[in-house]
Amino acid sequence: MTRSVFFVSDSTAMTSKGLGRSLLSQFNVTLSEHLRPYINTEERVDILLNDIHKTHIEDGDAPIVFASMMDEKLMNKLSQGFAGVIDIFRPFMPTLERLMDKKSSKEVGQAHKVGNQHLYQKRVAAIEYTLATDDGLKTTDYDQADIILLGVSRTGKTPTALYLALNFGLKVANYPFTSEDLPEFTLIKAHLENRHKLVGLIISPERLLSIRRERRALGSYADPKAIAAELAALNSLFARESIPFIDTTTRSVEEIAASIMAISPT
Amino acid sequence: MTRSVFFVSDSTAMTSKGLGRSLLSQFNVTLSEHLRPYINTEERVDILLNDIHKTHIEDGDAPIVFASMMDEKLMNKLSQGFAGVIDIFRPFMPTLERLMDKKSSKEVGQAHKVGNQHLYQKRVAAIEYTLATDDGLKTTDYDQADIILLGVSRTGKTPTALYLALNFGLKVANYPFTSEDLPEFTLIKAHLENRHKLVGLIISPERLLSIRRERRALGSYADPKAIAAELAALNSLFARESIPFIDTTTRSVEEIAASIMAISPT
The missing domain is CATH 3.40.50 (Rossmann fold)
Known part of the structure; x- marks a missing residue:
């Protein structure tokens, strides 16, 4: 069984890919992988949604989408356009803000600036x-x-x-x-x-x-x-x-x- | 401000590191990073908990721990031994099991076997x-x-x-x-x-x-x-x-x- 999966982000999408692959490795399924870095405008989300829908029709099965966009508007647009989107970022933010005792900056493309x-x-x-x-x-x-x-x-x-x-x-x-x-x-x-x-x-x-x-x-x-x-x-x-x-x-x-x-x- | 962070896994810990770094990049803080791969026995969890506690005492602040162990016993032992543990795996499993319409295998070290x-x-x-x-x-x-x-x-x-x-x-x-x-x-x-x-x-x-x-x-x-x-x-x-x-x-x-x-x- 082959399942299409999209790794999406406003930056390199390597984090989405790393986590997505780790999670999917638990399901004994062959993946058809699509890397979609730099999804940082509404136009790019539209093009991506179009790609996802085309793949859905070709496959029969719905693709799985792992996404991490800091911009909530873009993330919402993607999530509302397609049901199978997993946001790999937001679930952790409340816990992390509590542990760090401060709010996150919600800035795009910060990941590689660390050192x-x-x-x-x-x-x-x-x-x-x-x-x-x-x-x-x-x-x-x-x-x-x-x-x-x-x-x-x-x-x-x-x-x-x-x-x-x-x-x-x-x-x-x-x-x-x-x-x-x-x-x-x-x-x-x-x-x-x-x-x-x-x-x-x-x-x-x-x-x-x-x-x-x-x-x-x-x-x-x-x-x-x-x-x-x-x-x-x-x-x-x-x-x-x-x-x-x-x-x-x-x-x-x-x-x-x-x-x-x-x-x-x- | 420097904050200690541990990236932990029963495999390479590269996924924990990738996601952990991405998330922490939103907090404008300098990281002191500790990579802990292959934490796959209770003894190794004990040694790790000891390390974390030592770092906590040295730093004053509690370290943040990003962990992804498939074995629930090991993950529980780590989480109960220290409060700042973020499980980067389990939050997604229910959604993913629903989307895939099957249960995960919960096997260790599968991530790199994909192709x-x-x-x-x-x-x-x-x-x-x-x-x-x-x-x-x-x-x-x-x-x-x-x-x-x-x-x-x-x-x-x-x-x-x-x-x-x-x-x-x-x-x-x-x-x-x-x-x-x-x-x-x-x-x-x-x-x-x-x-x-x-x-x-x-x-x-x-x-x-x-x-x-x-x-x-x-x-x-x-x-x-x-x-x-x-x-x-x-x-x-x-x-x-x-x-x-x-x-x-x-x-x-x-x-x-x-x-x-x-x-x-x-």
Whole structure:
């Protein structure tokens, strides 16, 4: 069963999307997603309502709409034009105003202003560092790292490092152990000098084989025996050196990143 | 005024963080943020409650807690242990169950399973493409791009491209116009052949000067006259060739990315 869902906001709509997806994940239904950011005029609400109605007719089922517009007039227009609108903002405001002991400002597009300028610079610097130290480059710069990811090829090191840099402004180096380092993997001097920053990534042999086969089917790169040897050496290294590690087998990039944040000292 | 806030969940806590930040942005208060993912056992709730109480004593003010745990026992334990807990999940469930005409599954950690495996591969491919075509590299591969960003140095092309690749699995190339291309910027063949994928990034001269000064203070790179010439040539190019563009001056990476999604054909 597929259900259409609209994520709507006067800003990026990423909050609507995040919460909407989390909630809908509880209903075991395939989603057809429509992102509608910057719905900040009556004209745009009209166009959106038109889209929603068209989708309703095509689907048969009514779309679900998650919306967060600060302007009450726009929110009311949307809610009165279509029954399936869930306002993800207003239900919390009375509680929050009580806890904060003040009224909300009801201003549009405030969400990203929280520490914005500073975070922007920090993120850009973090992305530059992360790119410059991708895949074992510039190990001489490891003293500047917040986190150093260790793993074999195709365990999600680069996406995870970039996600942490983009979302948290962390400088994340990543270092690959390869079949050339076998029969044993050993830490290099730059690792030893930054030991508390090391986080390992492990993965099941089956999953790694499937990822590598999709990438390059031939040679030892996607050979089950070679993969087993690499993963055995990696597990042995993490155990021997007491390096904390995350299993990436069934996890998304967000989940791997959150797990790293949970065990990392930063 | 600084207020401590905890973002809590049995999964990554990114949804709690996204919604919590959006809501709190309406209160004009500086936040001291604590991310607490994977609170999925009673022991972890106890440790968290302890943290919250310590912070309460240090701050004087009670922290605000945004939480989304599927397990009702854990959520109740947290809510009863501390008064300032806002459950960001349950208020919506009755409405959503009515709209979906079925009960929710109440399973933990479902959020990222929505289209997970496929999205993972798509994202990794998108990141690889985006890195391979960063900063004007591999213009021969522009036929594979979803979006091609155009701009001068330090307008946020790389972070924006990576954000779109990571979050939406889009292949985003970026191409820099530099002072060497002056007095006029012109499109190259690869641009002309992929004209509908082009999106420009513009920025105010003041903001660009400040960003570049922080980066490298000397030479024409951070000279107001040189910057004015680059931006004039860029604006003229976008007007002449009818290229849609986004002003990045006061926008975060999320906002730039959402604006691009809103105008892009993909």
